[in-house]
Amino acid sequence: MVKLTVNGVAHSIEADPETPLLWVLRDHLDKTGTKYGCGIAQCGACTVHLDGQPVRACQTRIGDIGEAKVTTIEGVSGRVADAVRTAWRGLDVVQCGYCQSGQMMSAIGLLSDKAKPTDAEIDGAMDGNVCRCGTYQRIRAAIHEAARSLA
């Protein structure tokens, strides 16, 4: 039994502590907004927040999370999250959309740290998030747009 707080709700999970957070979110808690893309931290589709910091859920064992609070795309909220969502929608960033939960979680993490990221800082924060549809140009524009709206 492992205790986890996900999107503000406490859960007791019946799973091996070695189980990746990704599969607990998706298969035990039905939080399917967090996606499986590669399982080896190469694509970022599974990005969630641990105490506000972006992490790859496929490489995060539930036994290692402790008291840290897990936030997923379904539960992320606040000024930065709202700005990111609004920008993503306003620019119609998504295509297939499968990577976009992870992209947005990374972007929210970036903008929470740096109010006005440069292009190089966007590259640094977002290079771990693959978009096979190639929406990078709009992701970059949406991050700048969200930063402007937060200023």
Place this chain on the structure above:
Amino acid sequence: MPKVRQALETVPSRRAFLGGVAATTGALLIGFNLGGPRQARAAGGPDLTGGRPQPNAFVRIAADDSVTVMIKHLDMGQGNTTGLATILADELDADWATVRTAFAPADAALYNNLLMGPVQGTGGSTAIANSWLQLRRAGAAARAMLVASAAERWTVPAGEITVSNGTVRHAASNRQARFGELAEAAAAQPVPQEPTLKQPGQWTLIGTKVPRLDSTAKTDGSATYAMDIRRPGQVTAVVLHAPRFGGVVAAVNSKAARAMPGVLDVVTIPTGVAVIAKDTWSAMKGREVLEVTWDDSGAETRSSDAILAEYRERLKSPGLVASRRGDAGGAIAGAAKVLEAEFTFPYLAHAALEPLNATIERAPDGTYDVFAGCQIQTIEQAVVAATLGVTTDKVRLHTQWAGGSFGRRATPGADYFAETAAIVKATGGKAPVHLVWTREDDMAGGYYRPMVVHKLRAGLDAAGAVVGWEHRMIGKSIMIGSPFEAMLVKDGIDSTSIEGASDTPYALPAYRFEVHNAREGVPVLWWRSVGHTHTAQAMEVFVDELAHAAGADPVAYRLGMLKSAPRLSGVLSLAAEKAGWAARSPGKADGGKGHGFGVAAHESFGSYVAMVAEVTTEGAKVKVNRIVAAVDVGIAVNPDIIRAQVEGAVGFALSSVLRNRITLKDGVVQERNFDTYEPTRMSEMPVVEVHIMPSTAAPTGIGEPGVPVIAPAISNAVFAATGRRLRSLPLDLDGLKGV
């Protein structure tokens, strides 16, 4: 159509079905044409009106005023859901805020792709093209029925009634009604056979930036992909596949796997051994300790290098002649200058971010529900039915948002649908089965863009004009051996192998295009833009070489050979103008260093695209800074989505230009995840500008046509920057060291 359905329903087994499809393809797939609208028109063309307007099939208007447009296609990111809804809603004069969509069930009688004959399916960039008149007529018919019901209710002439924004009005009597108030009475009206369609100037949605209908659900985690299906009692299956294509199970020791926590069952199926567990992680852990011995006696055991060497050997001999004019060999023999080139292309995985997966659930009455990113519904339904030994009417398809496809979700044998059904069958249907392919399964599972080699020779006269062109290629045919063979393969030549080359729009006075069909055991498949993925590179890089050999400007040289191809030369001129081609800074080929511009233009699927790429190089490092694209897709239904598709095509294709390749060592695929098959990343993405040519022609597609020109535009820019001609893909960047 009833005959077709009956034929499918009487097929007793999957093996027989597939054989039967192959034998009866002519009957099943009349008019099937993956080549898209251009070829369809050339062949006389199918009826793109869809026949009698069928508003009931395509639009539901509810009492709450919501307008639901039925989407017969798969939306794998290309945005066709929004585009298709736009077309219908415009003719209906619906209030866009009330427009919803739903994916249509499998029903080839109602929802066939009009460019694929009696098959419901998505491919060949045909979604908008085949639906254009069908949905306009459906929307216009529904509008006329609303008007007729209002005219009856108000006892006024229908001609005095106007409709806009979801409201029906009679100005003279100052009456109005919302769609929802009239829906029931409207449904009882006769369906007009020839509804009046709007003139282009009357469109209010078509041609405007209608926001994507899927943006909200895809930004809050609520959009449901096949991977997210959660049925009551559902179990998850992962399959251990043979390490080599064609390998089969010889022996299984499942003791350790069965002992793993969460593992429920282990079953052998035709494609491998399935581990079934209560959740995905348990299934994956169980598979790790599964012991299977494989029989590779019928397997492909060669390395891709050996297959490539065989290709090169075969290219020394003449192939099947796909097209010819005059005496190309004689013309080259007498030419002032002769150029030769070889282009090689590797196998490529589609690597959509959502790995292949599907869920099949047996209902208590013995019928089945299939939840997946369904891409060729007619075949998928038939294959599932045949595998489970039921008739097709017992199988319901529930199409989900797809996390990319790029062609992979559509296979002629519905491979992963059949695999899911086989597991359901092996487990007696006692629980809904979600088959999940891991990234490694997905990447190593075959159905690649074929490996291809092109060899070209051309002769120029003293003025630099082409006098003869000889072109020979080899690759495994996608269509031979598939249910589509009878329609797309003629005299042994698969039109999708050499599309974009043998039908080149360049004015060549003498030419000869030849094809060899390779036959290795590696499964191959259409990959976003199919044959154009390699033919455009061979054609557009070689033409660039000829231009340089002729001492001509690459844009002017092309335009000189495109005088009878106005739409292609139109986008070429537009891209050159917008990129500032004439005023570009010189590359090394022009005396500069490490910076260059390259151009390419190509038609595919009835759409015309040109690109100018600007690159900087430093040793083996190539950075694509900017791409300026011009596209002609006929009427631009949604210009912003068209731009997005071209931007995305660049991001999608760039990694295949720079590094991606699937290789085999002794028959075993070496690249199995994104660490060794790395997609384009944010820091590599160039700035992409997209310019849309105004047009009054019927709309064509843009899901694929952005892809073909990317590689040659970049290759030609690398030449301009370095003086080195890199032809093969991925580009041999190491060859630039020391340049």
